[in-house]
Amino acid sequence: MNFRKGWYRVNALEEKVCRCVDEMREEIIGFLQEIVGQASCNPPGDTRGVVRAICSKLESSQISYETFLVDEVHESVVATINAGQSPNLLFNSHIDTVPVGEESRWTYGPFSGEIVDGKLYGRGSADAKGSVAPMIMAGKVLQLCGIQLNGSLSINPVADEEMGGAKGVKHLIDTGKLKPDMVVIGEITTNEIAIAEKGIIWLEFTSYGRTAHASTPWDGVNAISKMVKFLYLLEEELTERFAARRHPLTPPPSFNFGMIKGGVKANVVADQCKAVFDRRILPFETLEGTLDEVNEIIAKAQQEDPEIKIDVKVLDYGAPLETAPEEPFVQTALDVCKEFGIKNEPVGYQQASDGRFFSEMKIPTILLGPGDPSLAHSPNEFIPVEQVIQATKMYALLAMRSLGTIS
Ligand SMILES: [Zn+2]
Incomplete structure (x- = not known):
């Protein structure tokens, strides 16, 4: 040309x-x-x-x-x-x-x-x-x-x-x-x-628990509490990891907890909780790498609390x-x-x-x-x-x- x-x-x-x-x-x-x-x-x-x-x-x-x-x-x-x-x-x-x-x-x-x-x-x-x-x-x-x-x-x-x-x-x-x-x-x-x-990834986390009556919550596992514990760790870990991750032309990598939903009633121990997460990746980051990173943090959360059970689903991806x-x-x-x-x-x-x-x-x-x-x-x-x-x-x-x- x-x-x-x-x-x-x-x-x-x-x-x-x-x-x-x-x-x-x-x-x-x-x-x-x-x-x-x-x-x-x-x-x-x-x-x-x-x-x-x-x-x-x-x-x-x-x-x-x-x-x-x-x-x-x-x-x-x-x-x-x-x-x-x-x-x-x-x-x-x-x-x-x-x-x-x-x-x-x-x-x-x-x-x-x-x-x-x-x-x-x-x-x-x-x-x-x-x-x-x-x-x-x-x-x-x-x-x-x-x-x-x-x-x-x-x-x-x-x-x-x-x-x-x-x-x-x-x-x-x-x-x-x-x-x-x-x-x-x-x-x-x-x-x-x-x-x-930056690219966009939407992830949905689902945390699983076991239902019980609110008067004896120790009989169950609260999916909302476990989700909160995990999200707290996720925020802490990503904030630390992102500090050194930069691209010369784009804004820094980022994440946002956009939606959370769980439980059926105040007096029932929640057996499920879902959270939707928006992650903006830098041009050199990938979907696979992002999932690996998130799964690593889920594993870490499980190590700290074996009752945490969370899976992750990709809702949307834009390169x-x-x-x-x-x-x-x-x-x-x-x-x-x-x-x-x-x-x-x-x-x-x-x-x-x-x-x-x-x-x-x-x-x-x-x-x-x-x-x-x-x-x-x-x-x-x-x-x-x-x-x-x-x-x-x-x-x-x-x-x-x-x-x-x-x-
Ligand atoms: Zn436009």
């Missing part, structure tokens, strides 16, 4: 493309307002309204596309320029959003797309319709400017990211609809290049994401940042994204999109309009530089 082939000529083309983005400013922002206006909160995750708006934009841009409706409501799009040519660069981002929450906490309507002081407000304005609009508009600009890419560019707005991706990107991967060589995930990174994120900074695709993306005065060093992404599915397949994957990550799921979510315009230019340039152009 040629990077920066024919640099001077590409540079002139790049200027043309950036000028075109500036000229289309109103259309880009108008399109973002239009898709923010199509509510797609998940649950229930109905993305059909957004998909309709996207399809009409793709049609008017002469970009061919296919839509995929997984069930009655979860719909995704794969649009491709130069279909069939390789390499394939994939722009993926999600069109579902988290729920609005308490509407009274919003100053501007959550689906209004209202612009005040250069900020466009609405649920999903940043996470992640603020990336979807510039990705599609970058495709349109490349078409309008007559740019011949030396490969294919797929633009892939997906459903269901906020609920784990099974009815969105995961479905498209499993059915062979996506075969990228390089991936850009549109998530809020303030237009910086993120190359690492961590990591792409090597030396990867040519990452370097190309960082070069694009440089043109816009954005820090050209990779960063980490705080949350989890659909990018993990591609990273798991060892496909070079980066996250890049406008917006401030801290505002993602909060009321009054907004996106700075300027960053949306900048992202449009960056996506277009990244496609040109990573695929190369044919003169």
Whole structure:
């Protein structure tokens, strides 16, 4: 693959493309307002309204596309320029959003797309319709400017990211609809290049006891007491082990006891207790290693108290994401940042994204999109309009530089 082939000529083309983005400013922002206006909160995750708006934009841009409706409501799009040519660069981002929450906490309507002081407000304005609009508009600009890419560019707005991706990107991967060589995930990174994120593991612990009457509890074994004893040890052990476990780009490893439930009545010794545990793993940690560590701590608890009987079940797993900074695709993306005065060093992404599915397949994957990550799921979510315009230019340039152009 040629990077920066024919640099001077590409540079002139790049200027043309950036000028075109500036000229289309109103259309880009108008399109973002239009898709923010199509509510797609998940649950229930109905993305059909957004998909309709996207399809009409793709049609008017002469970009061919296919839509995929997984069930009655979860719909995704794969649009491709130069279909069939390789390499394939994939722009993926999600069109579902988290729920609005308490509407009274919003100053501007959550689906209004209202612009005040250069900020466009609405649920999903940043996470992640603020990336979807510039990705599609970058495709349109490349078409309008007559740019011949030396490969294919797929633009892939997906459903269901906020609920784990099974009815969105995961479905498209499993059915062979996506075969990228390089991936850009549109998530809020303030237009910086993120190359690492933590993975998620949900574990359910079940502690077993023996029931008895509360007036003679010594006749039984209390599953709740045993669970509490174990969780206390687990917290102590993990806190100690995590102290020295760090990744340069992500937040530290973490755990959270999210739910606990046990017993049937106050006057009955509980014979069962369940606790659900969220563990965020660093890019170099694994599911197997995490289970080994937890089982080791269960064994230690049992050594201290032979009546402790606990088993563990994996409820959910999302792999961590990591792409090597030396990867040519990452370097190309960082070069694009440089043109816009954005820090050209990779960063980490705080949350989890659909990018993990591609990273798991060892496909070079980066996250890049406008917006401030801290505002993602909060009321009054907004996106700075300027960053949306900048992202449009960056996506277009990244496609040109990573695929190369044919003169
Ligand atoms: Zn997101």
